[in-house]
Amino acid sequence: MAASAGPEIERLIALLSKLPGLGPRSGRRAALALLKKRDTLLAPLATAMAEAQAKVRTCGTCGSLDVTDPCAVCADGSRDGRLLCVVEEVGSVWAMERGGSFKGRYHVLGGLLSALDGIGPEALRIGELVGRVADGSVAEVILALPATVDGQTTAHYIADRLAKTNVPVTMLARGVPVGGDLDWLDDGTIAQALRARRPA
Amino acid sequence: MAASAGPEIERLIALLSKLPGLGPRSGRRAALALLKKRDTLLAPLATAMAEAQAKVRTCGTCGSLDVTDPCAVCADGSRDGRLLCVVEEVGSVWAMERGGSFKGRYHVLGGLLSALDGIGPEALRIGELVGRVADGSVAEVILALPATVDGQTTAHYIADRLAKTNVPVTMLARGVPVGGDLDWLDDGTIAQALRARRPA
Incomplete structure (x- = not known):
């Protein structure tokens, strides 16, 4: 037009x-x-x-975007390098940082495994992740991946790949979002929140 | 954020x-x-x-935007300078040109009269319009202003200002838009289309 x-x-x-x-x-x-x-x-x-x-350049360590390499998060000595949060994209890093409750470091995959889109492990920064975890400085890997089919496939694949390192791999809790009304939640979320119920 | x-x-x-x-x-x-x-x-x-x-600069003649001054439309000798189409904004010029059925020249007001927003005639390019029409080269002024309260106020004001030049001032027809279903039209449009009905 x-x-x-x-x-x-x-x-x-x-x-x-x-x-x-x-x-x-x-x-x-x-x-x-x-x-x-x-x-x-x-x-x-x-x-x-x-x-x-x-x-702006891509951080060689975590894959995030910043004007320095390593990026400000990777270079910040006050952050806990033993906690490694795995995310899909740089936007997820920004979202986590806005939350302000995570004080560890990040690893940006650059996408998710997807059979439909033909994206295999070699297209993502999974090899680099295994390398970072294998050097022994990481005490816990937190998977902050989307609650979608591709996100969960990727999470399972990464957990498998990291199994032999014996580093605990966790993932974000599923449940009712803050401010969420049960009326508007899908059945899957309610079922997951019910299974993961905890003492009030 | x-x-x-x-x-x-x-x-x-x-x-x-x-x-x-x-x-x-x-x-x-x-x-x-x-x-x-x-x-x-x-x-x-x-x-x-x-x-x-x-x-990009503002055309000194019509007030449109182009990389030349006068703009391509004002400089185009094949266009009919006796037809002058008055529009609110440069976006309207682009819309008219996409239509491709108008072969005259334009005059961009740069806004509409608005009592609420405190926009008076001196804030618009109305003086320039009167000047262009008064020099005798224009045979018809076509008001292509929005069918809103401000648009119609501006149209009436311009028609008043141009009355003593004796140049005919017309406005775009109101009616059912092409592809318009009567079911979805507001009462005002149907009433105007009915008043302006014509032989089939």
């Missing part, structure tokens, strides 16, 4: 439309907002993007 | 969140997508933005 503007504007719209959450129509709206606020929004965003492009 | 990443990433997220259609959460998702595709998406988008920032 052309915007009938110059090629520079068309190109901006086409690229903005590729962002998750934006399509051709909202991409055009975003481009228009940027072009109307050329000094207050377009220029700072262009600078921020160029800066991110130049500086 | 912090992403718990470095300041460069936080800044990128904060700016992306200001785009229309994106909020703090989807801004973070967009930033993550950009950072994961640093070479295929982030770099081209940063370049496109810098280029747009450097090149």
Whole structure:
């Protein structure tokens, strides 16, 4: 869908439309907002993007994104290196850090095993994970993977691979989310919460 | 809502969140997508933005956005300068051009009169419009303004201001949109379509 503007504007719209959450129509709206606020929004965003492009790199240890390698979490000596939290993506690291209750380190897999999408163990950072755990400095591996089929398949595979290291592998609890009304919960969650019930 | 990443990433997220259609959460998702595709998406988008920032300007004649001033539409000698279409925003110019059935020129007001938001005639490009019409080269002014209270207020005001030039002022027809099912139309549209009925 052309915007009938110059090629520079068309190109901006086409690229903005590729962002998750934006399509051709909202991409055009975003481009228009940027072009109307050329000094207050377009220029700072262009600078921020160029800066991110130049500086942000993947941490060689955990696979997260930061402007330093190793990343701030891996380099932070006050964090407990014996706790290793395995997550699917960098977004999960950000979510865990917002929670603020985890003080260990992370390992980003970069995806999940998926037979449908043809993603095998070699496509993920599972070998690196086994290496980190095998060197003896890790006391517990916490799997914070999505409660989906692919997430659980990946969790089982990792638990298998780590079995011979004798390091305990745990996973996040399943249950009623905070603020969750039983009326709106699916049967699977209620069943899991019931099985994992605890003294009140 | 912090992403718990470095300041460069936080800044990128904060700016992306200001785009229309994106909020703090989807801004973070967009930033993550950009950072994961640093070479295929982030770099081209940063370049496109810098280029747009450097090149795009407001057309001194019609108020539209283009990399040239006067813009491509104003400079196009094959277009009929006697037809002047008045629109609220640059987005409306793009929409009209996508339609492809209008071959005249445009005048972008840059907004609508609004008592609530305190936007008066001097904040819009209405003086420029009167000037363009008064020089005698325009044979018809077509008001393509939104069918809202502010849009109609603005249309009436412009028609008043242009009355003494004796140039005919018309507005887009109101009626059933193409593909519109009567069941889903509001009463106002049906009433207007009925009043403006025509031989089948």
